[in-house]
Amino acid sequence: MKAHIITIGDEILIGQTLNTNAAFIGEQLTNLQIRITASSVVPDEEAIILKEFKRAFDANDLILVTGGLGPTHDDVTRKCVVDYFDTELIENKDVLEDITKFFESRGRILTGTNRDQALVPAMATPIRNARGTAPGYWIEKGKKIFVVMPGVPYEMKNMMENFVLPKIATLLESKSFIITDNLLTTGIPESLLFDKLGNIDDLLQGAKLAFLPNQFGVRMRITVESNSEETAKNKIGEIEQKIRAKVGRFIYGRNNDTLESVIAKLLIDRGAKLAVAESCTGGLILNRLTNIAGSSQFLERGVVAYSNAAKVELLHVSEDTIQKYGAVSIEVARQLAEGVKAISGSDYGLSVTGIMGPAGGSESKPVGLVYIGICDSKICTANEFRFGDDRLLNKDRTSQAALEMLRRLLLGISYED
């Protein structure tokens, strides 16, 4: 089965909106072993959309379209579907009921503009929208499938997961297996990781390995293709073992893991509580931890101690220490971690203090300088880190380094090489 992904919208073409839809669809189709032959972006113009529908439909078995289904005048996708398939619009009762309920649940009044969204191309099976008002369309013609979904990412995602992907899966007869597995590392640069792995051809034996760095670390993606799912899985397992033997302590997770999800699991498994004191990251560490469902099981509280007064009053950092060493110092990091652990009665205290930039640096304490403190029942320590000069990247890197320090403490992994 060959697929083409079409994203409709000037906002993508001119870079005002990221094409998260094509990425999500690409990932999901790849999981189903479907080959994506093309991914294209077209503007909100009927003539161009119709031409792209034709090009995609002629050369592929599956076409997935997103965007342009909203209730306003600039949304032309439905009209193009009606024209391309030479069909007509009919009001769909189920869809109208969905839209009415959606508005009622939010205490809003249904307008004519929204009622109009219950009009669905006659030859399409409507795909109901649990997150918004515009329905999607599932169209079968010959042996080909044409799916249209709204451009709002969470609406599209909900339709994909609950309707489109299960329906596609039932139509597939898979023969070749492409399996990928991702090992997620942090705290080690790409080049050093590569060097530590040694002879890469010996390691891979025909499999593929990609290194994908960003500010949170380097992802290693292993890809194996085989006629048998079992062979592919075994081979991935063998390569993974070899990699772990060499750089295992830098690997915090696999695939969709995040450092915060890994830490959440470790803490919940131990029934342990964490408290966090953030200065320079300003809530980012806490925000990441509370993105995990059930975070109240392990996160007791957090303090964003931005001012010195907050550090002293809420976390009992000594004023003398701040005077003597400055708020950005290894001593204050240690006291922040100790303080937040003590006031919350938690098992672990984690803290960060640093200079994120662009302003606030000096010769002795440049932008990018960070201290991370951590305490458990036995030790209370802090480390120095030096990052770059971009504020948001520094926040990301600091939060990642802090969570990694906690992971290493929880698992007893040393920082020594």
Next chain:
Amino acid sequence: MKAHIITIGDEILIGQTLNTNAAFIGEQLTNLQIRITASSVVPDEEAIILKEFKRAFDANDLILVTGGLGPTHDDVTRKCVVDYFDTELIENKDVLEDITKFFESRGRILTGTNRDQALVPAMATPIRNARGTAPGYWIEKGKKIFVVMPGVPYEMKNMMENFVLPKIATLLESKSFIITDNLLTTGIPESLLFDKLGNIDDLLQGAKLAFLPNQFGVRMRITVESNSEETAKNKIGEIEQKIRAKVGRFIYGRNNDTLESVIAKLLIDRGAKLAVAESCTGGLILNRLTNIAGSSQFLERGVVAYSNAAKVELLHVSEDTIQKYGAVSIEVARQLAEGVKAISGSDYGLSVTGIMGPAGGSESKPVGLVYIGICDSKICTANEFRFGDDRLLNKDRTSQAALEMLRRLLLGISYED
């Protein structure tokens, strides 16, 4: 000038990485009035990359390539550039110095793998990398320009801003002007916004208006094309005035503004201090506020009062109130805002408490129920909001609604219709 953007990397094609590079480049070229004829993604395969180089180079004046310049075996872009332009690799002293300094500044040892990155195609002007080790290439052939940059977004962005865009700008002679302007709204659904604007054709008089919704609100993008920059700007100004007359109080900013940047400006201009107490959003509001450079000028402190103990001990919420109404209640929201304002001596206190899901809901207090509290020197109030059932979307929406409540208080904008 016609441009083609090529993104190299399987990780984009299969959706493991978002194509932020194409979006950024698309936006920057559009700002320079350059027409983007195509944006394509190709895998890390030499034959396919070479074919794509040819296709793009034949039909365009400007080709921008990102990805595949890293130090590991899976990066093949440099080899393709050498082959396509029939040139050779030469060690560049400046680049080698940059790489050496980069490693020194981070206290790391330069490896052979990294030293190799100082080899640059002979016909290219290297584009120095201030954020990493791989240089980019600026190649001119005939009247055409071919630019190659690393795939790491912040490395590419730095090269674009400091080298590529200024250099392209000097080569342009613009004739037609396409000007866009974005008005950012929140707290009003797309359909209601559309209805409130009335007759859209009367409003636009040939200009274009797009509605771009996401969980933070609806962006209205106005586009005007004209032979004269002044005419285009005047027309945009007129349309903007008409829109503001109808839905102005929902508009919090323009173009690259964020609600947090707008609030930061308002608070700094007044010399006012803010403190925030977050329960359900777990640090997201504080994180957004501290993304603004200079946030220490207006943000005094924040508390992530996840447990009831934290609410009582740190923010002086009454235990009786929690007992009687529950932690998710209008009364607790008000006391949280009052408490955080009082302990910090700030001018404004902002608080949120709610149920983000997926678990924790009940019939009387379902997932998505949120209370937001706000206090200044005169009033202390709280509002109820009802969002959906997706945890991360609920966090985003709650943080946006809280910041919008603060903006409306600061500007004296009523919630009444």
